[in-house]
Amino acid sequence: MKILITGSNGMVARTAAQVCRELGDEVVALDRARLNIADREAAMSVIDLEKPDAVINCAAFTNVDLAETEEAACYAANADGPENLALACKESGSAFVSISTDYVFGGKKEGFYTEEDTPDPISVYGRSKYEGELRTEAAYPAAIIVRAGWIYGPGGINFLSKIPEMLEEKKPFTAIGDVFGTPTNSYDLALRLRELALSKASGIFHLANIGEGTTYYGFAATACDVIGAKSELVSKIKGADLDRPAPRPVNSRLASVRPGSFDPMPHWLTSLRGYLSPFVS
Numbered sequence: 001m002k003i004l005i006t007g008s009n010g011m012v013a014r015t016a017a018q019v020c021r022e023l024g025d026e027v028v029a030l031d032r033a034r035l036n037i038a039d040r041e042a043a044m045s046v047i048d049l050e051k052p053d054a055v056i057n058c059a060a061f062t063n064v065d066l067a068e069t070e071e072a073a074c075y076a077a078n079a080d081g082p083e084n085l086a087l088a089c090k091e092s093g094s095a096f097v098s099i100s101t102d103y104v105f106g107g108k109k110e111g112f113y114t115e116e117d118t119p120d121p122i123s124v125y126g127r128s129k130y131e132g133e134l135r136t137e138a139a140y141p142a143a144i145i146v147r148a149g150w151i152y153g154p155g156g157i158n159f160l161s162k163i164p165e166m167l168e169e170k171k172p173f174t175a176i177g178d179v180f181g182t183p184t185n186s187y188d189l190a191l192r193l194r195e196l197a198l199s200k201a202s203g204i205f206h207l208a209n210i211g212e213g214t215t216y217y218g219f220a221a222t223a224c225d226v227i228g229a230k231s232e233l234v235s236k237i238k239g240a241d242l243d244r245p246a247p248r249p250v251n252s253r254l255a256s257v258r259p260g261s262f263d264p265m266p267h268w269l270t271s272l273r274g275y276l277s278p279f280v281s
C-alpha cells in the first residue's frame with residue numbers, strides 16, 4: 001500500500017506514518033510546506049503525481065480558540081482542504097480518509113453521540129470541521145470521515161498529552177472536571193485509520209477508545225494513580241473558570257453504531273496505562 005499522509009508534523013500524522021511504516025506500507029508524509037491542502041491545484045497535482053492507494057488527511061487548523069478570530073484560515077484548512085483532497089482522490093481513484101472531530105456536536109445530548117446524531121457545532125472550529133465533512137461527502141461519496149474523540153499521544157502538545165510530563169515536574173496544575181469526552185489514544189486511532197483506508201467502507205465513523213469516557217480531571221487523576229504521583233498535584237476546576245474565547249461542548253462523548261464494522265477500540269483505561277508505562281517508576 002502506498003499511503004499519503006497530510007499535515008505530517010502533527011500529532012496524529014506522525015503516529016499514522018509510524019504505524020503504516022511498521023505495517024509495511026510505503027508512506028509519503030507531507031507537511032504544510034510540501035502540501036498546503038487549502039491549495040486546490042497543489043492537492044490535485046501532488047496526488048496525481050504520487051498516485052497513492054490511500055490518502056489520510058491529518059492536516060487541520062486545530063487551535064480552537066484562535067479559530068474564533070482566524071476564521072478564514074480555519075475554514076481554508078478545515079473546509080477547503082478536505083474538499084480539495086476529496087476531489088483529487090476521486091480523480092486519482094485513491095481511497096480517502098479525513099479526520100473530523102467530536103466538536104461538530106454542541107454538547108446538549110446526554111450520553112454518547114453516534115453517527116446517527118446531527119451535528120450542531122458551537123464554535124468556529126466545530127463549524128469549519130462540519131463544513132469540511134459536508135464538502136468531502138459531496139465531492140467524493142466514497143470518502144471516509146472519521147470523527148475522533150479527545151486525542152492524546154506522543155509529541156502531542158495538548159493538555160491530555162502533556163499530563164505525564166506535568167506530573168513528572170511535580171508542579172500542581174488544574175484540570176476541568178465538568179466537561180466530558182472520550183479519550184482517544186493516537187496509536188489506536190492510527191491503526192484504525194489505516195484499517196479504514198484499506199477497507200471498502202465509506203461515510204462517517206466515530207472512533208474513540210471505549211468505556212464511559214471521562215473529564216479532563218478524571219483523566220489526570222487516573223494518570224496520577226497509574227504513575228504513582230501524588231493526587232494533590234491535580235485540582236478540579238470548572239470549564240467556565242478558564243474564560244476561553246471559544247465555547248466547548250460540555251459533553252462530546254462519541255460511540256459508534258456502524259453495524260458490525262470493525263472490532264471495538266481498546267478501553268481508554270487500557271490505552272492510557274500503555275501510554276503512561278514509560279513514566280511509571
Ligand SMILES: NC(=O)c1ccc[n+]([C@@H]2O[C@H](COP(=O)([O-])OP(=O)(O)OC[C@H]3O[C@@H](n4cnc5c(N)ncnc54)[C@H](OP(=O)(O)O)[C@@H]3O)[C@@H](O)[C@H]2O)c1
Nearest residue numbers: 007009010011012032036037059060062077099101150151
Ligand atoms: N487533538 C485532538 O484532541 C483532536 C480531537 C478530535 C479531532 N482532531 C482532529 O484530528 C486531526 C489531527 O489533529 P492533531 O491533534 O494531530 O493536530 P495537530 O497536531 O495540530 O496537527 C495538525 C497539522 O496540520 C498542519 N496544517 C494546518 N493547516 C494546514 C494546511 N492548510 N495544509 C497542510 N497542513 C496543515 C499543521 O501544520 P502547522 O504546524 O504548520 O500549522 C499541523 O502540523 C485534525 O483533523 C483534528 O481536527 C483532533
